[in-house]
Amino acid sequence: MIASEDTLRQLMQASLAGDRKSYALLLAECQKWLERYYARKIAPSALDDLVQETLISVHRKRASYDPERPFLPWLAAIGRYRWIDHLRKVYRRDEGELNEELHAAPEDDSVTDRLSLETLLATLPEGQAEVIRLVKITGLSIVEAAEQTGQSESLVKVNIHRGIKKMAMMVESA
Amino acid sequence: MAGGAGFDLSQLVDDLKPVRPIRVAEGMALALAMMLVVGMLVYGLLGVRADIMAGRPHMMFLLRWASLLVLGLATGYAALASARPAVNPHDGRSIWKPVLALSSLFPLGAVVAFLRAPPENSVQAMDMFRPFWGLECLIVSVVGGVIVATAMILWLRRGAPGSPERTGMLVGIASGAMAGSAYSIACPMNTLLYVGTWASLAILLSSLLGRYIVPRFLAW
Numbered sequence: 001m002i003a004s005e006d007t008l009r010q011l012m013q014a015s016l017a018g019d020r021k022s023y024a025l026l027l028a029e030c031q032k033w034l035e036r037y038y039a040r041k042i043a044p045s046a047l048d049d050l051v052q053e054t055l056i057s058v059h060r061k062r063a064s065y066d067p068e069r070p071f072l073p074w075l076a077a078i079g080r081y082r083w084i085d086h087l088r089k090v091y092r093r094d095e096g097e098l099n100e101e102l103h104a105a106p107e108d109d110s111v112t113d114r115l116s117l118e119t120l121l122a123t124l125p126e127g128q129a130e131v132i133r134l135v136k137i138t139g140l141s142i143v144e145a146a147e148q149t150g151q152s153e154s155l156v157k158v159n160i161h162r163g164i165k166k167m168a169m170m171v172e173s174a
Numbered sequence: 175m176a177g178g179a180g181f182d183l184s185q186l187v188d189d190l191k192p193v194r195p196i197r198v199a200e201g202m203a204l205a206l207a208m209m210l211v212v213g214m215l216v217y218g219l220l221g222v223r224a225d226i227m228a229g230r231p232h233m234m235f236l237l238r239w240a241s242l243l244v245l246g247l248a249t250g251y252a253a254l255a256s257a258r259p260a261v262n263p264h265d266g267r268s269i270w271k272p273v274l275a276l277s278s279l280f281p282l283g284a285v286v287a288f289l290r291a292p293p294e295n296s297v298q299a300m301d302m303f304r305p306f307w308g309l310e311c312l313i314v315s316v317v318g319g320v321i322v323a324t325a326m327i328l329w330l331r332r333g334a335p336g337s338p339e340r341t342g343m344l345v346g347i348a349s350g351a352m353a354g355s356a357y358s359i360a361c362p363m364n365t366l367l368y369v370g371t372w373a374s375l376a377i378l379l380s381s382l383l384g385r386y387i388v389p390r391f392l393a394w
Contacts, residue, residue: 015190066195077334
């Protein structure tokens with residue numbers, strides 16, 4: 001079970017003042033929250049690394065938290081930035097550059113629901129969603145995905161490109 | 175730090191030091207101080223308009239100076255506020271949009287003024303587009319804008335802007351507008367055609383530079 005918003009906020013306020021005990025508790029809670037937050041968004045094999053990267057960002061950017069405001073939307077914003085950055089890196093590595101703007105202003109947990117991977121994939125044409133699942137989540141190569149779906153290799157690439165671009169736009173507008 | 179499940183939170187805990195939350199007002203004060211520096215450089219290098227020295231500034235100067243300043247403040251605030259993610263989005267950081275729309279009356283007015291210029295004045299109107307008249311405005315606004323933008327970027331790097339591209343564009347508009355406002359104390363031109371053309375071009379150029387150069391300094 002994850003601590004309440006009020007508890008997290010108090011822990012963060014104490015952490016900003018340098019209280020290490022509070023900070024250790026806070027990071028542990030953040031780790032749990034982020035694992036749940038990312039669980040429906042990325043491949044399980046990437047989860048630990050992304051949670052770690054986000055916790056490091058939480059640490060480095062803690063001065064950007066406003067103690068007068070709720071904590072979880074701030075954490076979600078940090079998590080969301082790291083997630084989109086992760087998608088970009090994956091996309092760049094395989095397909096080239098993805099140039100969408102990043103917006104990070106989630107206000108509550110409903111953002112998590114709106115942005116779940118399955119929700120995003122469900123909005124795509126089946127051809128795009130299918131190859132993204134196969135290549136980006138299952139880990140098949142372009143050739144294997146082409147064989148399995150009957151799409152040409154170039155169409156698989158185009159569908160991944162268009163699908164991820166559309167998902168990123170939905171993330172941006174969420 | 176090693177990746178994956180072996181990650182040890184105690185590394186971050188051990189590294190904890192007290193930090194003071196960033197304040198947007200401090201960033202704004204820094205940007206305004208840099209605008210003042212640009213104004214002093216303009217004063218030292220180019221002097222001040224005669225009507226200001228006489229204590230009776232021309233209406234076009236006042237309009238130009240004030241509108242550029244307001245545009246700089248509104249976009250500067252939006253850029254700096256983006257360093258604190260997930261803070262109440264209704265805190266005034268969106269006001270730059272109507273301000274920018276209002277500022278677009280200058281270039282629109284310039285187009286109308288050009289189209290409606292009587293034939294006997296058309297040569298004079300065309301003359302306003304010559305770089306001879308506007309290059310100084312363009313250079314001072316952009317170069318002075320770099321001074322303002324540098325301070326804003328350094329401040330923003332302490333925060334966590336969620337959209338570096340958008341923030342970069344806002345930094346570009348803000349810095350160009352603030353430097354343009356500072357330059358207006360020296361610029362002797364009082365026509366809508368001139369202001370609408372050259373001040374707008376300077377801001378457009380600054381916003382493009384901000385959009386495409388600044389994000390690499392803001393990524394985190």
